[in-house]
Amino acid sequence: MSMVKQTIRDDVQSTQAYVVAPSEGMLKLDAMENPHELPEALRAELADLLKDASLNRYPVPTLAGVESALRASTSIPTAAKVMFGNGSDELIDIIIRSCCMPGDCVLSPVPTFVMYAVSAQWAHARFVGVDLKPDFTLDIPATLKAISVNQPKVVFLAYPNNPTGVALTQAEIVQIIQAAPGLVVVDEAYEAFAEDSFISRLLEFPNVLVLRTLSKLGLAGIRLGYAVASQPWIEQLDKVRPPYNVNILTRVVAEFALNHFEVITQQTRALKDNRKTLSDSLRSLGQGRPEFQVYDSHANFLLVRLNQALEVFESLKKQGILVKYLGKAHPLLQNCLRITVSTESENQQFLNALQQALAQIDAKAA
Numbered sequence: 001m002s003m004v005k006q007t008i009r010d011d012v013q014s015t016q017a018y019v020v021a022p023s024e025g026m027l028k029l030d031a032m033e034n035p036h037e038l039p040e041a042l043r044a045e046l047a048d049l050l051k052d053a054s055l056n057r058y059p060v061p062t063l064a065g066v067e068s069a070l071r072a073s074t075s076i077p078t079a080a081k082v083m084f085g086n087g088s089d090e091l092i093d094i095i096i097r098s099c100c101m102p103g104d105c106v107l108s109p110v111p112t113f114v115m116y117a118v119s120a121q122w123a124h125a126r127f128v129g130v131d132l133k134p135d136f137t138l139d140i141p142a143t144l145k146a147i148s149v150n151q152p153k154v155v156f157l158a159y160p161n162n163p164t165g166v167a168l169t170q171a172e173i174v175q176i177i178q179a180a181p182g183l184v185v186v187d188e189a190y191e192a193f194a195e196d197s198f199i200s201r202l203l204e205f206p207n208v209l210v211l212r213t214l215s216k217l218g219l220a221g222i223r224l225g226y227a228v229a230s231q232p233w234i235e236q237l238d239k240v241r242p243p244y245n246v247n248i249l250t251r252v253v254a255e256f257a258l259n260h261f262e263v264i265t266q267q268t269r270a271l272k273d274n275r276k277t278l279s280d281s282l283r284s285l286g287q288g289r290p291e292f293q294v295y296d297s298h299a300n301f302l303l304v305r306l307n308q309a310l311e312v313f314e315s316l317k318k319q320g321i322l323v324k325y326l327g328k329a330h331p332l333l334q335n336c337l338r339i340t341v342s343t344e345s346e347n348q349q350f351l352n353a354l355q356q357a358l359a360q361i362d363a364k365a366a
């Protein structure tokens, strides 16, 4: 047996690496990115700031400028504390490692964002997924029962959920918070595209943390997420955070972008409008196709169920358009595709390609 095989954990060896689909030259509608960049004039200003960043120094330990820009642009309760991460992915990992000893439970309704289960696995925690109902709303009795049986240290609620786009009701969130014996993480990665947020209610409860990210706001490349919670939670979690986890380039870009939050708001508002147009167009494209279903979304993507989704995915790919095929991710997602909402012209490009894909499939079947 090789030294690698003898040394690396068995569960690591039997796991596939997270695959980021190759996308060079393609229209990328698979990863919920914001299609807009900062306007040219702002980018030039930002380049000047980056020129003066002290790359030879470790980053300063606090992100005070980012935090005050954030507090000015979002409704973080004044008494709540903020902790930053290298994307919210890192914060999910820190939360689980801070709370769970081997064998402790992490629970979430599923299907949901995969990193909750992945981070639980690497922490030797036990991930319990509670199936959503077929319409992707919460199965409250099953969830409450699973909480009571498994006594999770951490419950993750993606609000709105990825990959379904469905949002829990706040009454459901409260029911879960009150039933949970440990921390409830309300993951608001898609808050900018939703109608509601839980952040203002955070401090009503002793066991809630709200997770946010700049990734869906046109800043996926800088990797910055943040956790908002009462002081005692952040004080403990901060011990597990690696020092210097947010690099200086991220800090400079985030502070600059957040100080121009009106640009971000304008972009997200346009994407919300485009979501409506795209879902309307998809629904009319699906007319006469009994299996074709477009789910209502509160995020910057749409979940669509249609016949032969894998063939449609492949045909789109051949036409240079990358979406996410979810058919293998969970039994409830059979024949589902997830499509990021983009600009009007990119959405139209996608619709044209989809029409072509459906026509090809129909012709084969005829």
Ligand SMILES: Cc1ncc(COP(=O)(O)O)c(C=O)c1O
Residues within 6 Å of the ligand: 032, 086, 087, 088, 089, 090, 113, 158, 161, 162, 187, 189, 212, 213, 214, 215, 220, 223, 224, 225
């Ligand atoms: C629900 C949810 N939480 C967190 C993340 C991770 O975001 P980040 O880019 O900040 O790591 C994603 C990314 O898709 C997500 O869908």
